[in-house]
Amino acid sequence: MEANSLKSNLYGVSAIFSDTKKIAEITHKVAELGYKNYDVHSSFPIHNLPKKMKLKWSPLGYIAFVLGISGAAFGLFLTWWTMSVDYPLIIGGKPWFSFPAFVPVLFELTVLLASVGTAIVMLFIIFKFPNPKHPLHDTEYMKRVSVDGFGIVIEAKDEKFDYEKIRSLFSEFGAEKIFDIYYSPEELNYKPKVFEPKFIVFLIFLVVLTAFIGYFVNNKLFYMPPFDFMLYQFRVNPQEESTLFADGFAMRPPVKGTVARGQSFYQFKGQPEEAAANLINPLLPTEQTLALGQKKFNTFCSPCHGWRGEGDSRLNQQFPNPPSLHTDKVRNWTDGRIYHIITEGQNIMPSYASQLSEEERWAIILYIRALQRSLNAKLEDVQ
Amino acid sequence: MTTSSDNAVNYVRKTQNPKFLTLSLPIFAIGLLGLVAGFIVNPTQASFNLVVIMAWLLSIGVGSMFFIGIEYLSGAVWSVPFRRIAEINSSLILIMPILAIPIILNIHSLYHWTHQDVLATDEILQRKSPYLNETFFIIRNIIYYAVWVIFYFLLTYFSNKQDLTKDQQLTRRNTVVSAIFMPFFALTLTFFAIDWLMSLEPHWYSTIFGVYYFSGTVLAAISAFTYISIKLNEEGYLVDNLKPDHFYSMGALLFAFTNFWAYIAFSQFMLIWYANLPEETFWFINRGVGSWLYMSIGIIFVKFIVPYILLLPQPAKMNPSRLKFASLWILFAHYYDLFWIVMPTFSKERLIFGWIEIASVVFAVGTIMAIFLLFSKNRNLVPIGDPKLKRSLEFHL
Incomplete structure (x- = not known):
């Protein structure tokens, strides 16, 4: 008969028990006898069974802990990077990095990563899901276990596996039904x-x-x-x-007299001489301020005044050329006088107060001074 | 269904007192003397301390009743052998009216909404005066104590009666009592917290304050219950077959409520910090003055981080010595928390901790011990008539 070939396809012997007490007893016995490859199935968790099965301590707790910590770290990084580095926004006058506001995000990400990650690790790494061709699938045994029975399977690959002995052991402990479970040839040759x-x-x-x-x-x-x-x-x-x-x-203009954040009210309106006498450049000609001045000069001033301030407009005569910035008149102006012109405009030149911040205007003046010096260098500059 | 004869559990009531309670009466006496001396020397400071102590003891008392109620309502099995301990702890509420008397006599030095001259110039307090006035304050307190004492007597009376009659129907009756108690508990505890603790700063309000006090209350009650249960179990006053699994549930509850407290405390802080309304933020700003700042930062560690780390690993929740330490720590943390809530009103500039504070703590500890000794004397420490007791002894995780 095909009994022999079936035997070689044997996955294990299973038994259904009718209540939790009996399944606990048989599990205890099976563990005592030293079987290794066996499993117990129930439709709900049975207290103390893991202890009876002598299962190893589950690593899931540590995995959840590590995932939680990484969730918190990621939450902190996300909030810190977005809110205080990459795109800082003033919200409620709080500092860029305002930790209490980030805690809810941190907390949610911790919980999210810990719970979802633990579930994924449990299902796909520890349980090795999906496994659609497991020999227990679609068996009478599994159907009973999913409804009202408590089942135990001892696999044939166990070292102590003895077909007759296990069957008699199961019936001795009051098994309701005993099933042999076979690999179907289809399952054995299954290639996904x-x-x-x-x-x-x-x-x-x-x-x-x-x-x-x-x-x-x-x-x-x-x-x-x-x-x-x-x-x-x-x-x-x-x-x-x-x-x-x-x-x-x-669209409403700002209320008259509004001063933007970081700006101050210009007090020498229409008074160029007072501005010349009273305003002093607050910036020092460092590499940084000169670079800023160059950038702003090239953007806002050079279209008319030319790259070097010589009055050589880049606008192809579509607009009247301004005078050179290298005349004695301009060179003898104080910084305050030039500042006044940038702020208020002069003749055909409009005011640049709305485009350039105070710091940028002063930086441009530093750059103009550097340009003037470059065309009228003194002997000691070369030495 | 089990019949009453199946419930036979070999519990023998011991006549001598538990060892860890031997010093209870001297401690109580020293504390009481210290507190009385405090009231003579500096009545204001002593009253503030008494408010802290009262809120602390009440946490343990009413929180234990909450715990009993939850056990009945959820049909919990594991906690049955220890329920009598929670019942004895809840006797603490019987002394609350006595503690309230010196405070009410000193009410003017505690609550400035009672001052007529302040009331005359302060419009906010005038608007609040239909609620915050001395007569209504006393009436409200009488209502709270009446509610607590009535439910205390009902819950313990039926439970004690069950020891003799073994009548299963009494469990059902207590379940009904617990169900009625729960909404009363929620309301009385919330209003108690508002009246005694929040109205110390009558301009301040936080809608979550009742929940905040509740979270600490349950923590304190469960820690007292855990500590005493483990101690009594070690000295053999309870039934024999208690397993680590029973104590695991206590540890898990402590851990859960530690997190709950942190969640609530942080919610309260963050909303006030974010909204940044001057009428709310000043309460936290007052706690950032001088040495109070260190105490305010310390509360994060004392009440959250340390218990969290202590109780996080699963084996820690089954380890009796770890649990004992953690529960004592949490009891201390709850005192710390209440001290932090109450005392900045008394000493605005700096943290004070003098002999009156020490005396009041000694008094509070002595009170718990003495009350436990007094009320455990003629009672079984295990509810031997409870139909769930046998099942509870077989409890395992």
Whole structure:
């Protein structure tokens, strides 16, 4: 008969017991007898069974701890990098790195990584899921164990495996039913195929479905009532007309006399001589300030004044050329006088107060001085 | 269903007192003398200390009742052999009215909303005066104590009666009592915290304050219960077959409520810090003045980080000596927390810890010990009539 060939395909012997007490007893006995490759199945956790099975201490706790710590570290890095380094925003006047505000993020990421990570490690690394061809699958034994039975399986690969002895042991302890479990030849020769047509069709279906849902939600659903409520808000968009203000502008200029953060009120309005006499450049000509001045000069001044301030406009005569910055007149002006011109404008030159901060204006003056010096160098500069 | 005769557990009540309670009466007497001396020398400081001590003892008393109620309501099995200890601990609430009397006599030095001259110029306090006035304060306190004492007598009366009658119906009755007690507990404890602790700074308000006090309350109650249970078990006053699994549950609860306290405390701090409203932030700013700052930072370590590390590993929760240390530490941490809440109102500039504080702590410890001794004298330390007791002794994780 095929009994022999079946024997060679034997995965193990299993038995169903009717209550937790009996399963605890048989488990204790099996562990006592020194079997190694066996497992117990129940539809709910049975207290004390892991101890009876002499299972090793689960490493899952340590894994959860490490994952939690890395979640916290990642949360800290994320909040620190985004909120205080890469894109610092002032929120409620708090410092860039305001730890209490980051703690909720840190906490959530700790919990998220610890719980999800532990579940993933447990299912896919420790339990080695998915395993669709396990010999216990689709057996009568598994069906009973998932409903009302408590089962034990001793695998044939165990060193002490003895078919008859185990069967009699199980019936001795009051097994309700004993099953032999075989590998089916199909399972033994099973080779997983990644490119199964079914799987490919499923993937394509998933892609189409996701794309359709994404398109529908973003382009249709959000424009249908009642989901379009975000479109109609009590606000005006930039450049829109407003019915609220008498002049019809929705974008409001700052209130008269507003001084921006970090700026101060310019006190020599229309008084060039006072500015010349009173304003002193607060910056020193260092490499840093000169580099800033050069950058700003090239951006804002050079289109008209030329790269070197010689009045050689880059605008191809579309705009009248300004006089050179290297005349004696300009060289003898004080820094304050030049500052006044940048701030207020002069003749056809407009004010640059809104484009250039005070520090940048002073830096440009330093750079102009350097340019002037370069065309009128003294003997000791070369030495 | 088990019949009452199945419940026979070999418990023998011992007549001599537990060893760790031998010094209870001298400690109590020294503490009481110290506190009385404190009231003679510096009544204000002594009253503030008495508020701390009262809130601390009440935490253990009412928290134990909460614990008993939770046991009945959840049908918990593991805690049954220890329930009598929680019941004896909850007797602490019987002395609360006595402790409240000297405080109420000194109410003017504690609560400045009782001063008529302050009230006349302070509009916020005028608006609050329908709630914050002396008559209503005393009426409210009478209500709290009445609620607690009534439920205390019901819970312990039925439980003690069950030792004799072994009537299973009494467990059901106590479950009903517990269910009624829970909403009363939530309300009375919240209002107690607001009245005694939050109104020390009557301008300040924090809507989470009741929960904050509750989290510490449960922590303190479970630590007292854990410490006494382990001590009594070591000295053989309880039944024999108690396993580490029983104590594991205590450790797990302590650990859980340590985290709960940290969660609540941080929520309170973060919302106030973030919103940055002057009428709320001043409470924390007052606790950052001078040496109070160190105490404020210390509370993170004392009440969260140290217990967290102590109780984190699973074996630690089963280790009796570790649990004893952790529960004593948490009891200390709860005192630290209450001291931090109350005392900055008394001494604004710097942290003070003098002989009155020490005397009040000695008094509080002595009170717990003496009350436990007094109320355990004629009672079984294990609820031998409880139908769940046998199942509870077979409890394992």
